[in-house]
Amino acid sequence: MKAVKKYTGTDVYFKLVDEPVPEIEKETDVKIRIDAIGICTSDLHVLHGTMQMPDGNTVGHEYTGTVVEVGPGVRNIRPGDRVVCENAKDACMKCKVCLTGHYELCPHKRSPGWFSQGVYTEYTIQPEYCVHKIPPSLSPVVASLAEPFAICVYGCLERGRMQKDEFTVIYGMGPIGLFTLISLIDFGVKNIICVASVQRNKIRYQLAEELGATVVMLPDEDVPGKVRELNDGWGADCVIDCSGHPQAINQGIHLLRKGGKFIALGLAGQPEIPFAFNQAVLSVVDMVFSATSSHDAWVKTLGILERNQEKVRKIVTHIYPLAEWELAYEKIENREAVKAVLVNER
DSSP states (O other): EEEEEEESSSSSEEEEEEEOOOOOOOOTTEEEEEEEEEHHHHHHHHHSSSSOTTTBOOOEEEEEEEEEOTTTTTSOOOTTTTEEOSSSSTTOOOOOOGGGGGGGGOOOOEEEEBBBBOBBEEEEEEEEEGGGEEEEOOHHHTTTTHHHHHHIIIIIISSOOTTTTTOEEEOOOSSSHHHHHHHHHHTTTTOOOEEOOOOOOSSHHHHHHHHTTTTTETTOOOOOHHHHHTTTTTTEEEEEEOSOHHHHHHHHHHEEEEEEEEEEEEESSSOOOOOHHHHHEEEEEEHHOOOOHHHHHHHHHHHHHHHHHHHHHHHHHEEGGGGGHHHHHHHHTTTTEEEEEEEEEO
């Protein structure tokens, strides 16, 4: 089978190679033929050397597929089921966090694409507890985005405990920002300001408008003034940063009312950034940092995807066969693509 793997020579590089089809080894293993693969920005960070992945690993962690074989201990999944999978492979189920039910935080888990073989390929083996059947109406392209959606749901609705009446500002209208917007509108949040850059084009700005943001603004506009105008003179109840940009993060902290909430979903381009610490302390801000997803978040995500297929499909601007992954990367790097998906042609 074909697989895109990461190597290091004079620089980091990815290469399409042939390798054997994996086989079931454990009783609870599920063998999945991969149908569609989402390209995550973190995959590009690996290619640029700003995030680490072992050499020889197949890249990628966003995907959907069809079950072709199951181990003898599998109870709820059958060949022919169309599925998506959590990235919690090899969670020990015995440590202090697993015993609280949060195996997504297990230090022993080996997430595909990072600590185990990823999904820019044709087949994968995953444990049954990570596998979720998808609704029959869900297209492979939309289903392949379940993982990043689950991150948004986990960070905002579960860990962030957002309420429908919270006046919210989202910074960064890349895929995570747009998925967050869809998730919050689906949940029932009524007032959402989105801050989107148009440095190279207006695609993300326009998508935020089309998807239902209350207002979409540029980073250099008077965001604090607009928040106070629309929120009866108050600061924002909640700020969600999906940009990782220091200016956005710090403006967002200053934007919050006292007792407000800041949710961080974006990764910064460097390990440490300047941070408005005193402002956060004096405003008694609740801080939520999140970069994973729970079992419950995946269940909720599948409902969101089913109800919002048309909206989600607008964000997927480019689709390529697996062998053309380099072209997809080029379109993302040039900001021509908002979200690109790779497909295995049958």
